[in-house]
Amino acid sequence: MTTTAGLSVDIAVRRGGFTLELQFALAPGATVAVLGPNGAGKSTLVDALAGLVPLARGEVVLADRTLERPAARVRLSPQERGLGVMFQGYCLFGHMNARDNVAYGLRARGVARARARAEAQAWLERLGVGEVGDLEPAALSGGQAQRVALARAMITRPALLLLDEPLAALDVSARAQARRLLAGWLAEAGAICVIVSHDVRDAVALADELLVIEGGRLTARGTAAELRARPPTEYVAAVLAEA
Numbered sequence: 001m002t003t004t005a006g007l008s009v010d011i012a013v014r015r016g017g018f019t020l021e022l023q024f025a026l027a028p029g030a031t032v033a034v035l036g037p038n039g040a041g042k043s044t045l046v047d048a049l050a051g052l053v054p055l056a057r058g059e060v061v062l063a064d065r066t067l068e069r070p071a072a073r074v075r076l077s078p079q080e081r082g083l084g085v086m087f088q089g090y091c092l093f094g095h096m097n098a099r100d101n102v103a104y105g106l107r108a109r110g111v112a113r114a115r116a117r118a119e120a121q122a123w124l125e126r127l128g129v130g131e132v133g134d135l136e137p138a139a140l141s142g143g144q145a146q147r148v149a150l151a152r153a154m155i156t157r158p159a160l161l162l163l164d165e166p167l168a169a170l171d172v173s174a175r176a177q178a179r180r181l182l183a184g185w186l187a188e189a190g191a192i193c194v195i196v197s198h199d200v201r202d203a204v205a206l207a208d209e210l211l212v213i214e215g216g217r218l219t220a221r222g223t224a225a226e227l228r229a230r231p232p233t234e235y236v237a238a239v240l241a242e243a
């Protein structure tokens with residue numbers, strides 16, 4: 001059995017005819033970006049870590065806690081894992097206002113409504129959208145929705161934050177500023193962050209290290225400079241040429 005203060009991932013996941021099989025470990029506080037072509041398995045990795053798709057084999061250990069290990073019949077539910085997850089497209093609850101969306105993680109842990117709402121409002125203010133608390137998701141701009149989703153993921157101060165395409169819904173003019181702000185918030189959070197991105201500029205700006213998945217396998221790991229100097233695959237060479 002693995003013990004680690006950080007995150008240790010050694011997994012196989014099957015989805016239809018597709019298999020994701022990879023192994024990596026991250027130190028506490030590390031921020032990595034997962035890059036890869038369409039269909040490579042990036043979202044499957046997020047889903048597996050979040051507990052939304054079962055492992056076929058292997059284990060996920062976070063801060064000395066086994067989140068899943070089929071050989072020992074261990075499989076914590078998504079709620080029990082206590083992760084902060086920001087899904088592609090944000091997936092805010094449409095029937096709740098922004099403040100209650102953010103408060104959700106605390107409410108699910110049994111925090112009283114008034115206290116959860118007050119903390120949610122403080123998070124919205126910290127992320128610069130204190131004025132949107134009463135609005136429902138449909139009334140939010142892309143940038144506001146991104147911040148609400150991030151506040152929702154961060155409010156429980158999780159040991160692991162999973163962000164799937166956190167900037168994809170933003171247009172070019174909003175994106176550079178959002179990238180800088182997000183990098184600052186992630187550094188403050190101190191969590192291990194796994195960020196899935198199609199955009200190599202986002203990946204390089206947000207993460208200390210890049211993990212590249214191709215065809216369900218990890219084909220590269222390193223800083224942008226390391227991978228540019230010695231790209232192990234054609235995809236890595238091509239994608240870093242865009243950075």
Ligand SMILES: Nc1ncnc2c1ncn2[C@@H]1O[C@H](COP(=O)(O)OP(=O)(O)OP(=O)(O)O)[C@@H](O)[C@H]1O
Pocket residue numbers: 015016017018036037038039040041042043044045
């Ligand atoms: N619910 C599902 N059922 C069956 N197969 C799936 C399911 N979701 C994804 N797959 C398959 O798993 C493979 C990996 O998909 P995944 O969404 O993880 O890739 P990705 O790298 O996130 O792609 P993209 O960049 O296009 O979002 C694909 O071949 C896809 O067809």
